[in-house]
Amino acid sequence: MRFDQARSMRLSMSWLHTWSGLVxxxxxxxxxxTGTLSxxxxxxxFWMQPELHRVKTNGLALSRAQEILEQEAADSPMWIITLPxxxxxxxxxxWRADAPRPVAKTTHSRRGGEARGENYGNRHEGGxxxxxxxxxxxxxxxxxxxxxxxxxxxxxxxxxxxxxALTARETAGGDFLYRFHFELYGxxxxxxxxxxxxxxxxxxxxxxxxxxxxxxxxKDFFTFRTGKGKRSWLDAHNAxxxxxxxxxLIITFSGLLLLGNLLLPSAVQSAFQGDSRAxxxxxxxGNTPVTxxxxxxxxxxxxxALLAFTEQVWNxxxxxxxxxxxPGDRRATVELRAANMDSLMGGRGAARILRxxxxxxxxxxMPAVAxxxxxxxxxxxxxxxxxxxxxxxxxxxxxxxAGVGGSLMIxxxxxxxxxxxxxxxxxxxxGHRLVDVLNVAGIAGLLIAIxxxxxxxxxxxxxxxxxxxxxxxxxxxxxxxxxxxxxLRKRKTAWIEQLVCAGALxxxxxxLNALTGGLSLPGSVEQGRWLLAGxxxxxxxIGGGLLFAAHKVMLHTPKFRVTKxxxxxDTESKLSFPDFAQxxxxxxx
Amino acid sequence: MSLIADFLILALTLIGFAxxxxxxxxxxxxxxxxxxxxxxxxxxxLRLMVGWHLLALALYPAIKTYGISIGIAVWIGFLAISxxxxxxxLSYRPKMLRPVFxxxxxxxxxxGLALTVFARSP
Amino acid sequence: xxxxxEWFAALERHPRLNPGLRVLMAILGGxxxxxxxxxxxxxxPSASKSDAVTLAMMLxxxxxxxxxxxxxxxxxxxxxxxxxxxxxxxxxxxLHFAT
Numbered sequence: 001m002r003f004d005q006a007r008s009m010r011l012s013m014s015w016l017h018t019w020s021g022l023v024x025x026x027x028x029x030x031x032x033x034t035g036t037l038s039x040x041x042x043x044x045x046f047w048m049q050p051e052l053h054r055v056k057t058n059g060l061a062l063s064r065a066q067e068i069l070e071q072e073a074a075d076s077p078m079w080i081i082t083l084p085x086x087x088x089x090x091x092x093x094x095w096r097a098d099a100p101r102p103v104a105k106t107t108h109s110r111r112g113g114e115a116r117g118e119n120y121g122n123r124h125e126g127g128x129x130x131x132x133x134x135x136x137x138x139x140x141x142x143x144x145x146x147x148x149x150x151x152x153x154x155x156x157x158x159x160x161x162x163x164x165a166l167t168a169r170e171t172a173g174g175d176f177l178y179r180f181h182f183e184l185y186g187x188x189x190x191x192x193x194x195x196x197x198x199x200x201x202x203x204x205x206x207x208x209x210x211x212x213x214x215x216x217x218x219k220d221f222f223t224f225r226t227g228k229g230k231r232s233w234l235d236a237h238n239a240x241x242x243x244x245x246x247x248x249l250i251i252t253f254s255g256l257l258l259l260g261n262l263l264l265p266s267a268v269q270s271a272f273q274g275d276s277r278a279x280x281x282x283x284x285x286g287n288t289p290v291t292x293x294x295x296x297x298x299x300x301x302x303x304x305a306l307l308a309f310t311e312q313v314w315n316x317x318x319x320x321x322x323x324x325x326x327p328g329d330r331r332a333t334v335e336l337r338a339a340n341m342d343s344l345m346g347g348r349g350a351a352r353i354l355r356x357x358x359x360x361x362x363x364x365x366m367p368a369v370a371x372x373x374x375x376x377x378x379x380x381x382x383x384x385x386x387x388x389x390x391x392x393x394x395x396x397x398x399x400x401x402a403g404v405g406g407s408l409m410i411x412x413x414x415x416x417x418x419x420x421x422x423x424x425x426x427x428x429x430x431g432h433r434l435v436d437v438l439n440v441a442g443i444a445g446l447l448i449a450i451x452x453x454x455x456x457x458x459x460x461x462x463x464x465x466x467x468x469x470x471x472x473x474x475x476x477x478x479x480x481x482x483x484x485x486x487x488l489r490k491r492k493t494a495w496i497e498q499l500v501c502a503g504a505l506x507x508x509x510x511x512l513n514a515l516t517g518g519l520s521l522p523g524s525v526e527q528g529r530w531l532l533a534g535x536x537x538x539x540x541x542i543g544g545g546l547l548f549a550a551h552k553v554m555l556h557t558p559k560f561r562v563t564k565x566x567x568x569x570d571t572e573s574k575l576s577f578p579d580f581a582q583x584x585x586x587x588x589x
Numbered sequence: 590m591s592l593i594a595d596f597l598i599l600a601l602t603l604i605g606f607a608x609x610x611x612x613x614x615x616x617x618x619x620x621x622x623x624x625x626x627x628x629x630x631x632x633x634x635l636r637l638m639v640g641w642h643l644l645a646l647a648l649y650p651a652i653k654t655y656g657i658s659i660g661i662a663v664w665i666g667f668l669a670i671s672x673x674x675x676x677x678x679l680s681y682r683p684k685m686l687r688p689v690f691x692x693x694x695x696x697x698x699x700x701g702l703a704l705t706v707f708a709r710s711p
Numbered sequence: 712x713x714x715x716x717e718w719f720a721a722l723e724r725h726p727r728l729n730p731g732l733r734v735l736m737a738i739l740g741g742x743x744x745x746x747x748x749x750x751x752x753x754x755x756p757s758a759s760k761s762d763a764v765t766l767a768m769m770l771x772x773x774x775x776x777x778x779x780x781x782x783x784x785x786x787x788x789x790x791x792x793x794x795x796x797x798x799x800x801x802x803x804x805x806l807h808f809a810t
Contacts, residue, residue, distance in 0.1 A: 373757070375757055
């Protein structure tokens, strides 16, 4: 295809789709996979702390929690107690060690400090660290002792039945994958997000151009021709893209919006004259303002009584967290937050809240929060979907499956490019060889790295200092090893060996889990710990799938048919450009 | 409770997509016992209508259980699963489509009944 | 004049430079237009200043996407460049005169 000759829109878009997908495809695969796993980052973190697996939730030692907080955190301006729930059976305490400061998303220096150094492995938070409504979904389990995990917040994990403190191994948990997803790792603050942002724009262009190219989106909706080489890969690529198309569009676009302030700072500069602090505060304008402390001491009311009252009023709806503002002060307030969110439109603050006076225990009226504007609702819906802020497991699993579909979309696209241009016995061009190596290392290699990361979590001794950092190092060492392996081996053997390695590592995780002190699969099913069981079951499924794929690759014998028409196209340019339009319109035999 | 609703959404979308695929000649041939079978345009249009309507109908249990915004998201999610299932069945086990269809129709009736009955009781 | 045209025509015909230039235009030029657009579109009416920013960002990313598609779909390099120059002029003018 040549740009100076007459060409159809579809052909231009086909070119654009191929290149925008190919150039950063391996990075996009990594972003998609780690992002999909991040929907369950709390559960992953829990799996990675086997010391906590056997916590029983019959009982709630809230008064003990209150005692501990009154001892340890008497001068703290804010306490947060995360109640045990489906996502985490432990009782989590967190408190601010110093006065609250506005948390700006764009404070890059702080991000940089977190992303590296000893703090990283030790830190364990449910999100960007804002101790707000996110804690509904956040895991409160952390490094078991009260070492400071990040500037300002101290944490403690309790057994909900007995109230005794639990110690679990230090690990970044699912948060490593989560942070990798949007800021990669180890790069200068802001650079990682910039790279991810650029990749996201490439992804958006690839998706939209792909939709334009796919002429028969309805006619070919169920077409899946098996055993036909290029066409089968094309069908697989189409299927995985089209079936979850709304999801892919929303995730990609909302990803851009989430990084929007970094990518296009001119908007904030223009509207707020460069005052990004004012922008942050305006964005959070819908939140309940906290009344400043009076300075007079007064004992905090019994939290268990407030909890019982709320449970009665909300008729059994699960309560996610209790936030105490200025405990011990006369103007203390207590907020109880529902675990579930009713709708996506209200954004993070949409969970039901019941507010009490901290000293008398009387309910307080919530200050009226303006309903979100249309623009804000649109933003909220997209961002809530992207971040998977649901409490119910069904939407979360559906998002996860859509994410798997998206990862398959990218993987099939990358492999298809390589296969479509494969020729027997002809020396591969540099570009083709590069793509082949990147495919193996980027797809199978990433999965090996993830498997190795979880293996490291169990095999590295629990009391080793900075073991969280070591788990991450193992991730990158494994990935590098797979890159080198991919360079040294031929394409087919590289694929088989790496897929087998990844499949074996991941499928063996449930066994590793049982052998290294975690709650085994039969045990977690028996006790109804479904999210823990889910990790093991998914590991089996994904590992099994990878081994099955390796098997298929092993059996595959490529058939090269160079037709006259195809060879005519090839002579034009080095990297030839098969016309996918022709491939698509063929009827199945 | 929401399990029955989830099942109903899945079932309705499954039947809907099955009908939509049967409305295309290409796939009707895969499903039918007679490989040269071409359904009359009337039957094809009927299947098309039924298919789209069932997909839309699946929105009702989704929104009822999860609210509007989350409900629509869940609906889209189930659409993806059902579409994948039908596509895989058509490629690998096209003869299984009829029994799967029959079972799904019956069970969705039961599920729908169960939902309405349980929704009425206080 | 004639050699100028010939030079441009040669540029168009070059199998590497033509797409290469389009890529540069799309990435760099498109970003420049997006930068101006994001700033300018905050001037659209909205409920609050942060809403203005959100709306501007959403529209800008969409416009950037369309811009990129245009640059590759359009027939000649000149049209691609116009696809950058015209929005840039519009947004730049808006920013200059409205603020």
